[in-house]
Amino acid sequence: MSLRFAFPVLRKRAAVWMPVLFxxxxxxxxxPAAEETTFQRFxxxxxxxxxxxxxxxxxxxxxxxxxxxxxxxxxxxxxxxxRMTSVATGGTVNLPGHLRRQMGWYSLPAAAxxxxxxxxxxxxxxxxxxxxxxxxxxxxxxxxxxxxxxxxRQFYDHAARGIRGANTHLHLRYGSSGxxxxxxxxxxxxxxxxxxxxxxxxxxxxSYLLRTGFDYVSNEFSAEELARMSEPRVRFVxxxxxxxxxxxxxxxxxxxxxxxGHVLMLDLPRLVQPVSYGAIFLPERPASDAxxxxxxxxEARQLGATLIWCHGRQGLEDVPNWIDGVLDAQNIxxxxxxxxxxxxFYPYLNAGLRIPFSTGTDWGVYDFSRVYVAMSGxxxxxxxxxxxxxxxxxxxxxxxxxxxVDGKAAGDTVALTAPRALRVRGRGIGRDDFGGLEVVWxxxxxxxxGRRSVGGHFEAEVDAPIDVREPGWLALRIPMQHxxxxxxxxxxxxxxxxxxxxxxHTSPVYVTLGGRSVRQPAAVAQLVAELEAASxxxxxxxxxxxxxxxxxxxxxxxxxxxxxxxxx
Numbered sequence: 001m002s003l004r005f006a007f008p009v010l011r012k013r014a015a016v017w018m019p020v021l022f023x024x025x026x027x028x029x030x031x032p033a034a035e036e037t038t039f040q041r042f043x044x045x046x047x048x049x050x051x052x053x054x055x056x057x058x059x060x061x062x063x064x065x066x067x068x069x070x071x072x073x074x075x076x077x078x079x080x081x082x083r084m085t086s087v088a089t090g091g092t093v094n095l096p097g098h099l100r101r102q103m104g105w106y107s108l109p110a111a112a113x114x115x116x117x118x119x120x121x122x123x124x125x126x127x128x129x130x131x132x133x134x135x136x137x138x139x140x141x142x143x144x145x146x147x148x149x150x151x152x153r154q155f156y157d158h159a160a161r162g163i164r165g166a167n168t169h170l171h172l173r174y175g176s177s178g179x180x181x182x183x184x185x186x187x188x189x190x191x192x193x194x195x196x197x198x199x200x201x202x203x204x205x206x207s208y209l210l211r212t213g214f215d216y217v218s219n220e221f222s223a224e225e226l227a228r229m230s231e232p233r234v235r236f237v238x239x240x241x242x243x244x245x246x247x248x249x250x251x252x253x254x255x256x257x258x259x260x261g262h263v264l265m266l267d268l269p270r271l272v273q274p275v276s277y278g279a280i281f282l283p284e285r286p287a288s289d290a291x292x293x294x295x296x297x298x299e300a301r302q303l304g305a306t307l308i309w310c311h312g313r314q315g316l317e318d319v320p321n322w323i324d325g326v327l328d329a330q331n332i333x334x335x336x337x338x339x340x341x342x343x344x345f346y347p348y349l350n351a352g353l354r355i356p357f358s359t360g361t362d363w364g365v366y367d368f369s370r371v372y373v374a375m376s377g378x379x380x381x382x383x384x385x386x387x388x389x390x391x392x393x394x395x396x397x398x399x400x401x402x403x404x405v406d407g408k409a410a411g412d413t414v415a416l417t418a419p420r421a422l423r424v425r426g427r428g429i430g431r432d433d434f435g436g437l438e439v440v441w442x443x444x445x446x447x448x449x450g451r452r453s454v455g456g457h458f459e460a461e462v463d464a465p466i467d468v469r470e471p472g473w474l475a476l477r478i479p480m481q482h483x484x485x486x487x488x489x490x491x492x493x494x495x496x497x498x499x500x501x502x503x504x505h506t507s508p509v510y511v512t513l514g515g516r517s518v519r520q521p522a523a524v525a526q527l528v529a530e531l532e533a534a535s536x537x538x539x540x541x542x543x544x545x546x547x548x549x550x551x552x553x554x555x556x557x558x559x560x561x562x563x564x565x566x567x568x
Contacts, residue, residue, distance in 0.1 A: 061118045065146040068111045069125045069134070071154050077110035079197035080127045080152070081497070087120035087137060099180055099194045102366060102498040103489065107198035116140050125150045126497070128200020129368060129398055130158060132431060132456030133497075155457045156400050156429055158372065159202075164379045165370040166203035168308055169264055169334040169360025171241070172218040180364070188217040189229060195365045196234035202379035205266050205360070207239035210276040212252075223269075237381045239266040241310065242296050244317075246278025246289045248543045258541040260293045261315020264308040264331070264360075265300040267381050272296045272303075279543060287543035292553050293317045294326050301326070306385040308358050312339035316534040319527055320560035322353055328389040330355050333369055333397075333484050333503065335362025341477070341505055346443040349473050349508060350523035351564065356391040356411070357507045366486060367500045368397040374409060387411075394476075396504035398496040399430035403476040405466075405509040410475075413510045421465040422511070426476040428460040433493040434478045434502050437462050442472040442518060471518040473508035524564050531557045531564075 069080035083105045084093040092104035095114045099107040108114070117140070124135045131152040138148045158165065172188045175181065182188050196204050206218050206226060221229075226236040244260035251257055257280070265272060273296075279287035294317070297307055308329045309318050321327050332344050348355045358371040374392040375383045387393070391411030394401045403426045408414050414422060424447065428437045437460045439447035449462035466474065481494025482501035489499035496502055510517065535557045544550040 061142055062115050063118055063140050063142055063144075063146060064113050065116045065121075065138070065140050065148065066111060066113045067108060067123065067125070068147070068149040069108075069127065070149065070151050071127060071131060072151055073154060078127050079107070079109050079194070080125050081105050081198050082108050082112075083124045084114075084116065085122045086117065087122055093117065093121065099191060102500075105497065107194040109194065109197070116146075118142055123148060123150065126152055126431065127198065129396070129400065129431065130154050130156045130200055153456065155431075155455070158400065161402075162376055163372045163374050164202040164384055165200070165372045166205065166384060167201055167360045167365065167370050168205050168239075168266065168329075168358050169241075169310060169331060169362050170204060170206055170218070170365065171209050171216055171362065172206075172364060174215045174217050176364075182217055185217055185220050188221075191364075192236060193229065193234075196236070199365065199368060201234050201370060203381065203384055204234060204236050205239040205264070206236055207241045207264060207266075208271060208275060209241040209243075210274075210281065212281060232378075235379055235381070237267055239264055239305075240268055240271055240275060240300075241265075242272055242293070242300070243276050243281075244278045244289070244291075244293055244315075245276070245280040246287060246543060247541045248279070248287055250279030250283050250287060252280050256541055258289055258537060258543075259315050260289070260317040262310040263293060263297060263321075263327070264310055265297075265305040266308065266385060268300060268305045269303055272299050286545070288545065288549075289538070289542040290544055290549035290553065292556055294321055294324075294556070297321065297326050306389060310334060310362075312344040314338040316537060317556075319530050319534070320556050322348060322355065323527075323560040323563050324556075328356065328385075329358040329371075329393075331358045331360060332395070333367075334360040335486060341480075341503070342443065345505075347523045347526050350442055350518060350520040351527050352517045352519045352524075352567075354391060354510065355507075356388055356393055357395045357505055358388060358393065359395040359397075363486070367498055368496060369395070369500075370397070371395050372400070391507040394504065394506040396430075397500055398432045398502045399428050399434040399478050399504040401476050401478075401504050401506050402427040403506045403509070405474050405511070408509050410507040410509060413512060415515075416468065416511065416513045419467075419469040419513065421467050422474070424462065424464050424466050424474060426462045428476075428478060428504065429457065430502075430504075431457045432496050432502055433458055434460070434504065435481055435494055436460050436479060438477050438479055439464065439466065440475045440477060441466060441468075442520070468511055468513070471513045471516050472511050473518060474511065475506045475508045477505040478502060519567060528561055528564055531561050 068077040071078050095106050120139050122137050126133045131154050134150040134152040136150055140146045208219050223238045229236050243262040247256045247258035249256050306328045308331050309327050310331050312332050359369045361369050371393050373384055373387045375387045405424050406414050406422050424439050436451045437449045438445045447464040449460045451458045451460040482490050484501040494502050
């Protein structure tokens, strides 16, 4: 089965419900709408990337070449990321029949045979985030048994260190996903397997999603099918993206749109209905914004799901749901650029909320974005989700982080009875030049360390006393040298090999003093202002059949304001 890499004319298909997982679910009909979405902008960017190289691709006779990539400590070849260029022209060599990624890279199976032009070729290879780059130059000849083996050095074994990595947010659609054309369910399965293996992921959550005018092949996978596709190295788990986008007229991305938001529901036994609702998704029904997101979120909680808010601070209902303890984790950089880490996380943390960090990719796997969670035993969804909820996590698309405060790890609390210095120790290690480390105290950088080159990767360490005289939180991060977007093609320091801005940040270690947690008045005031602004939008733009419906939704925001102002 080969994946197709041209972007075809998209075709409209009937919504298909998961046959086992969601037996008996009722479909929600949606009508196509003319709109430019994050996904469409992403496809345009990936079409441009797929159209590369800038230099002409080498022409001439094509011959087979077997590529084996081995990790130094492993006996068998490994699935890997491979990029090939012509020595003569410098042009990227296309590898038909294999999964093309960004910046000319391909996800290849172990011991893959590819079709290449005759001549000298430079081959680069690595696996996931844990190996250095290997490179070799070979001469492909007609009539010869063309073979090449590259050995890559593993510089970090995350499983041996008791952490597991997951992409918490992924959908695939018919047409283009991550720059690759998917025309059949079998091709979608091949895509998931290839990316999971080559990228070194432990868990991939494949979520059901309904959107006007879009046809998701990922919706066709049942929980049983995802379990069948799973293997010891990578496991696939179901989910749902539950969302509201409404308003009185249902105009997408217009001033009269009202968006409560999007939330991931991981590991559900059945769909929470309606999956997508509001006037934008249900134009055939009378416009109504009477149902807040938390109605469906509480149903998902009763079903045992883990709830992760999507897309940074997008939407209106994230703040009250965090304040009222309805959510488990917060995603960022998953399918767009809706806010920086400082904007998305720090106001919550400084107001005294505990927010586990998480991430994913949303529209195909265009980046290495993932959340690592400390856990024992094999990669399994339930312990992963439990430890994510506890905040034992860090997010990254290239740099591994290790962090401790007086021996406590992310998600833990250091309880002080009096002010004193805390010993902060951190380590960063990654293939790409991540620039160094920063220790953050209540949103401010209080310690730094530069990185150094170690063979074919980079490392940094920080070991510093932090004088604590008030409650707060501590975290470890790398400095972001570029703005993170889903369309970028950065190169050099601060970027990974897929052209995306490097990021890495731990969830916090919390510090109490005399039993008190951090509570900065400015952060509380900011969240109160956001709740008041959301209430004003609901009054102005919301569609309600009766005043009582509007008041029931607004009561959520009034209660959240009271909770914040009372310091609870």
